[in-house]
Amino acid sequence: MDSPGKTVLVTGATGLLGRAVVAALASSPHAVAATGWSRVPAPGDSPFPSVTWHKADLTDPDARTALLADVAPHAILHLAAERRPDACKDPDRLAAFNVELPRALAEHAAASGAWLLYISTDYVFPGSNPPYAEDATPAPLNDYGVSKAAGEDAVRLAAPECATILRVPILYGSIESLGESALTAIAEPLRDLEHDTRPLLIDNWAARFPTHVDDVARVIAALLALPVADLAGTLHFSGSEQTTKYKVALLMLDILGLAESHIALIAPNPNPPPGAPRPQNAQLSCARLLALLNAADLADLSTPLIDGLTAALQPFASDFRRPATTATADLS
Ligand SMILES: NC(=O)c1ccc[n+]([C@@H]2O[C@H](COP(=O)([O-])OP(=O)(O)OC[C@H]3O[C@@H](n4cnc5c(N)ncnc54)[C@H](OP(=O)(O)O)[C@@H]3O)[C@@H](O)[C@H]2O)c1
Incomplete structure (x- = not known):
């Protein structure tokens, strides 16, 4: 045009x-x-x-x-x-x-x-x-x-x-439900974590942008x-920050104020995820777009991940709670 x-x-x-x-x-x-x-x-x-x-x-x-x-x-x-x-x-x-x-x-x-x-x-x-x-x-x-x-x-x-x-x-x-984006869907199982189960394995194999x-x-x-x-x-066009779903989960716990209580409840999965096969690292080179838009760097066109995630999760923050624990308090 x-x-x-x-x-x-x-x-x-x-x-x-x-x-x-x-x-x-x-x-x-x-x-x-x-x-x-x-x-x-x-x-x-x-x-x-x-x-x-x-x-x-x-x-x-x-x-x-x-x-x-x-x-x-x-x-x-x-x-x-x-x-x-x-x-x-x-x-x-x-x-x-x-x-x-x-x-x-x-x-x-x-x-x-x-x-x-x-x-x-x-x-x-x-x-x-x-x-x-x-x-x-x-x-x-x-x-x-x-x-x-x-x-x-x-x-x-x-x-x-x-x-x-x-x-x-x-x-x-901006999402209508956590599951709507494959990124925010990572938060869904974090909501229901319990202390007395094995750590939840989250994909740390695929590089995501x-x-x-x-x-x-x-x-x-x-x-x-x-x-x-x-x-x-x-x-x-691509966001400028490389991460994995496991690292995004850590960031989400931070954003939701749950890092201390939940950190031991998740673990990095070094293996490819189940389901349809996915690329391990399909990073896109964006040189032609940067030249067209006169942008020096992808970061100039990208919302910082922490800011974007904080805003995306904000409407759902009250759904997250500290995990239930069966441990008896040590009063000695
Ligand atoms: N989401 C990602 O992570 C991602 C990543 C890379 C590329 N993309 C590409 O980005 C584009 C947008 O993805 P998105 O995530 O925004 O998709 P989306 O949220 O799944 O939305 C799909 C849209 O398609 C409409 N639709 C479904 N069936 C239709 C039909 N038969 N006729 C007309 N419209 C129909 C839906 O309408 P209703 O809502 O009214 O049913 C909805 O508006 C896609 O081309 C996708 O391949 C997405």
């Missing part, structure tokens, strides 16, 4: 990233149309009255065509996807949602002259040879990564000159202001 005040369609706007993107764009000069699938805010309930909401199953070609005709977007920010690696069990749904839908949106963008932003993931990489440059060859380890890489290929083929693929790693931010959705939203808003010709192709 090379001028302000365009019509922007945000898919997956009710999701973790979508809510942040809508919030970032609601006060911009752009006219924002937002989609949800199972829910959208009731008229009058949206915190952003300027945003128009559409409830649509975008895997349904008729619903998709009607939406695109109705909104006539200059920019499509395609966020909606199945993104839980352990939930990618239905190959037909996964192909329709994570591959055919981005393909159809890219075809529409190419035909209409719109810009398409397709959000992808670090899980397209195997995690054995980081960091990964924008032009590194994807070699995903699980069905989720395979579907997102296939979505990337479909977008590149259908709209080589007007589509941007933006890969991001594990996301967190938690990325705040508000930062991704700011990056997307900045990209919207740039000429499409500069944006075509692949970009990476």
Whole structure:
């Protein structure tokens, strides 16, 4: 986009990233149309009255065509996807949602002259040879990564000159439940720890780069202001701090004031987690994005993890309690 005040369609706007993107764009000069699938805010309930909401199953070609005709977007920010690696069990749904839908949106963008932003993931990489440059060859380890890489290929083929693929790693931010983000989900078992059980093992094997959705939203808003010709192709954005889920758990205990009582109740797990295979370290090199945005360093674009986590956990802090103990107090 090379001028302000365009019509922007945000898919997956009710999701973790979508809510942040809508919030970032609601006060911009752009006219924002937002989609949800199972829910959208009731008229009058949206915190952003300027945003128009559409409830649509975008895997349904008729619903998709009607939406695109109705909104006539200059920019499509395609966020909606199945993104839980352990939930990618239905190959037909996964192909329709994570591959055919981005393909159809890219075809529409190419035909209409719109810009398409397709959000992808670090899980397209195997995690054995980081960091990964924008032009590194994807070699995903699980069905989720395979579907997102296939979505990337479909977008590149259908709209080589007007589509941007933006890969991001594990996301967190303002959450509706602790389980909504794979990062804040670490806090769920911490809530129920007991003294008389064995320490809870938490993944210390995979390197993670938690990325705040508000930062991704700011990056997307900045990209919207740039000429499409500069944006075509692949970009990476990532939080700047490397950590593991175990280290995040330690940070959470600190934030919640439970470090002293809980520290012995968790332990680092040096082995790969169970479930769908995951990359050990899929660190994204973000050089092209930094150059585009004139940023010296990723830290300039990233919320410090401790600040982001503190804000994310704050609404849930009262759910955490000191662990029950069966030990009898020593009164001698
Ligand atoms: N979350 C992460 O850690 C992470 C990491 C890397 C990359 N990503 C990528 O970032 C993007 C956004 O992820 P997210 O975490 O915000 O996802 P999310 O919270 O799971 O949200 C998914 C969105 O998709 C919508 N949706 C579901 N089925 C749909 C359908 N058939 N038609 C239209 N919309 C449908 C949902 O609508 P309802 O809520 O109304 O049902 C929701 O708005 C995805 O492309 C994902 O692959 C995410």
